[in-house]
Amino acid sequence: MITPYDHQAMWSKAKVFLNRAMDNNPERSFDEQAFWAAASLELLGKAALARVSPLLIADPTEDGLNILIATGLIEGTAKFTSVTASTIFKRCQRAFRPFNAADAQRFADARNEYLHGSTVAFMALPPQAYWPRFWTLASILVNAQDHDIDELVGSTRVKVVESYLEQNSHNIEHRTESLIERAKQRINQYRAGTLPAKIQAEWRANPDLTAGLTYATTQGCPACGGIGELEGYDSSDMTYEYHFDGDVEDPVYATATVKVPSDYFSCPTCHLVLDRYELIQQAGLPETFEAFDDDPPEEAEYGND
Incomplete structure (x- = not known):
């Protein structure tokens, strides 16, 4: 039997509601899509809090x-009721920065008007404005549960969500803050x-959070101050050093210092992961780092014509 406060059950129910919300016309009209999305937002908030x-x-x-x-002291079929959506959102704002309770409450109010009022409140906000605002809030609650x-x-629908998030000029700022605050x-x-x-x-199940990219260096973590790992794979910017053997004219081998764009950061202490250059930049971490390559690709016959 699924307990009424089980965070996994709430997460699963939110997934069901969002599947309905993302069904396209003509299967579902925008007002119905918006209703299911608003209902899922409260469930995501409940799941994030109940998980704690x-x-x-x-x-x-x-x-x-x-x-x-x-x-858990009482089991069985006793009725369980939760606090109001307003309370859920206010607690999420305190616990999961930068969640905004006032913005979330507008979705709940529109849902209530849709169910109990005489108007369709969702229609006051066009889809192109509704979805970026919705996903800005929902993505913070997803991160609060250590999910993606x-x-x-x-x-198959990730790109749809990402396209809405990109329309929010503060998305990278909010996403970075959310990840760092969750790690803290x-x-x-x-x-x-x-x-x-x-x-x-x-x-504890996955202590190694590194991406295994070609180049890596140690870097202080912006969340906990521990030692994390900054990684990248682009090796296009290389400074070669040629090594000779005696009087032989051509170099025997070459090594290179590589200037690598930062693509990924992870911290084994607090488990912070920043998996995009934009997040790394927003967090104030180095945008590039130097690495040593003792077996670099050949540079046009070691630079000789």
Whole structure:
């Protein structure tokens, strides 16, 4: 039996709702798509909070029944009710920066008007404005659960979501802040011994977060101050040094110093991962680094004509 506060069940339900939200016309009209998306946003918020503790979403009734259910002290078919969407979003704003509760509440208000009012509130905002705002909020809640967008919508729809996120001029700034703040939160919980057991097990399951690109160097982490690894694969900018043997005219071999664009950063301490150049740049990490290559590709017969 699935418990009513189970964060995985809420995550799965949000996925179902978003599949409906992303069904194109004529199967679903925009107002129906927007309704399912707004409903999924609240579920994503609940899942993110419940993953930390079910107590964060339990409605504290006078007899304490919901709190007892959330702690697992009471099982069975007892009714479980959660706090309001407004409370969910306010708690998400405090816990998962840079989530904006006021923006999220507008989606909830439009959903309520759609269900209970006399107008279709979603129609006040055209699709081209609705979806970038929605995905800006949803992506923060996805990151708060240590998931990626493709885990939510599937690989075939990732580009659709990314196209909406790119329309938000602050997307890279928000995404970088969200990733760094989540990494800080995780390591602080781990050090304080308050990281939930399930999350701790997930966190420990994959200690090697490196991408295995061609070149790498150590770099301080912007989240925890530990030593992370900056990686890149572009070797086009090389400065060759030629090595000779005695009186032989041609060089025997060459080595090279490579100026590598930064493509990926990971930290084994706090598990921060920045997997794009733009995120690395926004985080204030070096945009390029130097690496040594003792077996570089030949440079037009070592530079001789």
